[in-house]
Amino acid sequence: MTKNKIKILSEDLCNKIAAGEVVDRPASIVKELLENAIDAGSDEITVILKNGGKTLIQVVDNGTGMSREDAILAIQRHTTSKISTYDDLHNIKTLGFRGEALASIAAVSRMELKTIPHKQTSGTLLKIEGIVLEDISDVGGTRGTSVSVKNLFYNTPARRKFLKSDETEYRYILNVLQRFTLAYFQVSFMLYHNDQKIFEFKPNEPNLRLVEVLGSSLS
Ligand SMILES: Nc1ncnc2c1ncn2[C@@H]1O[C@H](COP(=O)(O)OP(=O)(O)OP(=O)(O)O)[C@@H](O)[C@H]1O
Ligand SMILES: [Mg+2]
Numbered sequence: 001m002t003k004n005k006i007k008i009l010s011e012d013l014c015n016k017i018a019a020g021e022v023v024d025r026p027a028s029i030v031k032e033l034l035e036n037a038i039d040a041g042s043d044e045i046t047v048i049l050k051n052g053g054k055t056l057i058q059v060v061d062n063g064t065g066m067s068r069e070d071a072i073l074a075i076q077r078h079t080t081s082k083i084s085t086y087d088d089l090h091n092i093k094t095l096g097f098r099g100e101a102l103a104s105i106a107a108v109s110r111m112e113l114k115t116i117p118h119k120q121t122s123g124t125l126l127k128i129e130g131i132v133l134e135d136i137s138d139v140g141g142t143r144g145t146s147v148s149v150k151n152l153f154y155n156t157p158a159r160r161k162f163l164k165s166d167e168t169e170y171r172y173i174l175n176v177l178q179r180f181t182l183a184y185f186q187v188s189f190m191l192y193h194n195d196q197k198i199f200e201f202k203p204n205e206p207n208l209r210l211v212e213v214l215g216s217s218l219s
Helices: 011-022 026-039 068-074 101-107 157-161 166-183 206-214
Strands: 044-050 056-061 110-116 122-129 132-140 144-150 188-193 196-201
Touching: 011 101, 026 044, 026 056, 026 101, 026 144, 026 166, 044 166, 068 110, 068 122, 068 132, 101 110, 101 144, 110 132, 166 188, 166 206, 196 206
Parallel strands: 044 188
Antiparallel strands: 044 056, 056 144, 110 122, 110 144, 122 132, 188 196
8 A cells, every 4th residue: 555645734834835925024024014004095104113023013004994804804815805806807906916915924923903994983903823813802093904013933933043133124124115105105104113213204295205215214
């Protein structure tokens, strides 16, 4: 009798492998969360980092927010509001569409997603640990979404080992922020790193935003 060599991988392992394709370092998480904030129509986005994003990445926006049902769906794999048919693939107007980012980030971190939809003063706080939804609670505040990503790669030590110094990871994030601040000059951006305010750009004319960004820590 021959012993099979081929095995079906566990869901947990599949999630971590898939996550590796979307999330390779803190900067890729910042990129995905900024894309989501822009797709949600935000015009005010705050990014909060600790240790070059290794211990905390938080992106707070004032976009559409999500209902509780949508938020619970959003953190699962292949769930998106941006496409639904094959034809939609030929007419994409959003930055994301794969329905992968939040699930991938959740698979390799401790994530909290707080979201309050339009015209409501209360919403939902989800706590997710390595894709497991640990807690759902009510939360107050103003419209928008805040995603915080703590202890990146806590459950994938091999990936954690490949991260560079805090300073280098921070530089990669600044590079991502530079592109977003230049492309979305009508959006206000704020950055905090290790409890220090690094910059605040108000909506501006494209040429004035360019001058501001290139004359700042982002250059
Ligand atoms: N900041 C946000 N504000 C409002 N809705 C959001 C926000 N972030 C995510 N969502 C919702 O959650 C869904 C899933 O987000 P996710 O980033 O995982 O996938 P996506 O943006 O659709 O595609 P991609 O994987 O290419 O980024 C989105 O389609 C959107 O409906
Ligand atoms: Mg996305």
